[in-house]
Amino acid sequence: MSSSAALISVRRVCAVAGAALLMVAGLAAPAAAHASAQPVAAGVTYLSAGRLGASVAAVVALIGVVVGxxxxxRPAGRLGTVVxxxxxxxxxxxxxxxxxxxxxxxxxxxxxxxxxxxxxxGLIALVLGGLTLTRSRRTG
Structure with missing residues (x-):
C-alpha cells in the first residue's frame, strides 16, 4: 500500500471520528439546554442512571486505552488497531x-x-488507536 493511500485512510478515520463527535454534541445540545432546578444529591450507595452510564463509558474507554x-x-493485527x-x-x-x-x-x-x-x-484511546493505525499502515 502506498503512503498516499495510507494517508487517505487515516484522514477518513479522522473525518469519521470528527463527524461522530459533532453528531453526539449536536444531539446532546438540546438536552443540555434544558434548564431545571438543582436536583437533590443522590445517596452514596445509590446507582443512578448517570453514574451507570458514566461508569460504562469510562470502562469501555479504558479498554481502548489498554488495547491501544x-x-x-508490540505489533498487533487489525484488531489491535480497530478496538x-x-x-x-x-x-x-x-x-x-x-x-x-x-x-x-x-x-x-x-x-x-x-x-x-x-x-x-476516550480521547486518549482515540489517539492511541490513531497511532497504531498509522504505524500499521507504515509497516504493513
Missing part, C-alpha cells in the same frame, strides 16, 4: 451524552465527574 497501549508496545478507535469513540460519545444530560454539578450523583473522565480517557 498493548498494540503500541482502541471504536472503544474511544464509544467512550467519548457516552461520556458526552452523560455530561450533556447531567443535572446539577459535580458531587450530585448524576455522573458528571465520571462523564468527564470518560471523555478524557
Amino acid at each position: 497501549g498493548l498494540a503500541l508496545a 482502541p478507535l471504536v472503544a474511544g469513540l464509544v467512550g467519548v460519545g457516552l461520556g458526552a451524552l452523560v455530561v450533556a444530560t447531567a443535572e446539577g454539578g459535580l458531587g450530585t450523583g448524576n455522573g458528571l465527574g465520571g462523564g468527564l473522565v470518560a471523555l478524557v480517557v
Whole structure:
C-alpha cells in the first residue's frame, strides 16, 4: 500500500471520528439546554442512571486505552488497531451524552465527574488507536 493511500485512510478515520463527535454534541445540545432546578444529591450507595452510564463509558474507554497501549508496545493485527478507535469513540460519545444530560454539578450523583473522565480517557484511546493505525499502515 502506498503512503498516499495510507494517508487517505487515516484522514477518513479522522473525518469519521470528527463527524461522530459533532453528531453526539449536536444531539446532546438540546438536552443540555434544558434548564431545571438543582436536583437533590443522590445517596452514596445509590446507582443512578448517570453514574451507570458514566461508569460504562469510562470502562469501555479504558479498554481502548489498554488495547491501544498493548498494540503500541508490540505489533498487533487489525484488531489491535480497530478496538482502541471504536472503544474511544464509544467512550467519548457516552461520556458526552452523560455530561450533556447531567443535572446539577459535580458531587450530585448524576455522573458528571465520571462523564468527564470518560471523555478524557476516550480521547486518549482515540489517539492511541490513531497511532497504531498509522504505524500499521507504515509497516504493513
